[in-house]
Amino acid sequence: MWAELEPVGRSERSGGYRRFAWSRADHDLREWFAAEAARRGLDLTEDRMGNQWAWWGDPDQAVRDGDPGVVTGSHLDSVPDGGAFDGPLGVVSAFSALDALRDNGFTPRRPIGVVNFVDEEGARFGVACAGSRVITGAMTGRRARSLTDADGTTMADALQAAGRDPHQIGRDDETVARVGAFVELHVEQGRALVDLGHPVAVGTDIWPHGRWRLDFPGEANHAGTTRLEDRHDAMLGFAGAVLAAREAATTHGCVATVGKVAVTPGGVNAIPSAVTGWLDARGASPRAVRRAVADVRSMVEQAGGVVSEESWTASTPFDAVLGARLQTVLGDVPALGTGAGHDAGILANAGVPTAMLFVRNPTGVSHSPREHAELSDCLEGVQALTTVLEDLAGAQGPGAGGRA
Numbered sequence: 105m106w107a108e109l110e111p112v113g114r115s116e117r118s119g120g121y122r123r124f125a126w127s128r129a130d131h132d133l134r135e136w137f138a139a140e141a142a143r144r145g146l147d148l149t150e151d152r153m154g155n156q157w158a159w160w161g162d163p164d165q166a167v168r169d170g171d172p173g174v175v176t177g178s179h180l181d182s183v184p185d186g187g188a189f190d191g192p193l194g195v196v197s198a199f200s201a202l203d204a205l206r207d208n209g210f211t212p213r214r215p216i217g218v219v220n221f222v223d224e225e226g227a228r229f230g231v232a233c234a235g236s237r238v239i240t241g242a243m244t245g246r247r248a249r250s251l252t253d254a255d256g257t258t259m260a261d262a263l264q265a266a267g268r269d270p271h272q273i274g275r276d277d278e279t280v281a282r283v284g285a286f287v288e289l290h291v292e293q294g295r296a297l298v299d300l301g302h303p304v305a306v307g308t309d310i311w312p313h314g315r316w317r318l319d320f321p322g323e324a325n326h327a328g329t330t331r332l333e334d335r336h337d338a339m340l341g342f343a344g345a346v347l348a349a350r351e352a353a354t355t356h357g358c359v360a361t362v363g364k365v366a367v368t369p370g371g372v373n374a375i376p377s378a379v380t381g382w383l384d385a386r387g388a389s390p391r392a393v394r395r396a397v398a399d400v401r402s403m404v405e406q407a408g409g410v411v412s413e414e415s416w417t418a419s420t421p422f423d424a425v426l427g428a429r430l431q432t433v434l435g436d437v438p439a440l441g442t443g444a445g446h447d448a449g450i451l452a453n454a455g456v457p458t459a460m461l462f463v464r465n466p467t468g469v470s471h472s473p474r475e476h477a478e479l480s481d482c483l484e485g486v487q488a489l490t491t492v493l494e495d496l497a498g499a500q501g502p503g504a505g506g507r508a
């Protein structure tokens with residue numbers, strides 16, 4: 105599976121991946137997912153947002169029986185020039201764990217699903233976890249349709265170009281109700297497991313995080329003939345905001361990043377008439393993040409700019425009972441919180457009992473081609489996921505990861 109995925113959406117220049125929602129690469133990844141499901145005789149369904157679900161067993165019968173299924177999986181899209189593991193490791197491990205269960209002669213008492221969430225990174229339309237947000241109602245279909253990429257293409261247009269009906273997208277309670285428990289395996293995006301000397305951890309929570317757009321107006325003019333005192337240079341306010349974000353994060357004890365900027369008209373010899381930048385801020389404490397963003401906002405407004413919140417996700421604890429259960433069946437594994445957002449967090453916020461497994465990343469680097477995981481650690485991850493699924497899909501009674 106890994107070898108098949110390797111070339112899809114890979115940039116020759118950077119060696120990283122450019123797998124954006126509803127692009128050609130995304131289409132190929134979806135076809136790959138469908139083929140893997142078909143190869144295993146799983147029932148493939150798509151929900152109202154186009155997330156793909158491959159089921160072993162009948163998820164609707166399980167809902168009628170009051171004991172909905174166990175779902176694992178992740179996403180296949182990437183950030184610009186992202187690594188190979190963020191997302192795909194969870195999907196490949198899910199299929200591998202299912203194969204291991206079958207090889208072991210395991211018969212699930214309740215169905216097991218593998219999911220590929222669409223548009224997790226938000227690399228194209230700016231909102232992370234769009235696939236899970238829409239089906240859980242955390243983002244309306246209307247808002248999703250109107251999101252726009254850097255080329256001015258709306259998500260509605262992109263869906264249409266991909267042969268889909270944009271008006272279909274929206275909240276999908278029926279799909280969410282099929283998920284009795286969700287366990288997402290993911291490559292670790294920091295160095296905690298390297299320091300702890302463990303290949304796998306159980307996730308405890310996701311830090312609160314958000315994205316803000318910073319718009320600075322200016323006036324285009326000639327870079328050679330316009331006196332400094334006559335300029336209205338949008339870049340100066342933006343530059344101040346970048347420095348303010350760093351200072352605010354240090355002051356309040358969180359992290360803040362400005363990693364994307366669009367300059368109009370974007371000429372070396374033209375004074376910028378508009379600069380838009382995007383701020384990402386996260387931290388263990390939501391108050392710290394809010395305070396840091398408030399500092400940036402006041403600086404931006406003083407410079408004549410505008411701050412708009414594009415997304416905010418509160419601190420998300422994973423299901424404590426489910427997490428404890430994973431720790432029990434896996435034995436000696438550390439528990440980790442994370443500053444990275446995941447579809448697992450969106451489902452947890454929607455009331456689905458949710459847990460995560462993290463696999464060691466020796467570089468500690470993610471969202472970059474340097475992201476890595478050793479094969480032996482990936483296999484440890486598959487083993488852990490297999491053990492967890494066997495427990496959750498085979499066990500009965502309270503604490504079996506079922507909805508209360």
Ligand SMILES: [Zn+2]
Nearest residue numbers: 190191224290
């Ligand atoms: Zn991811």
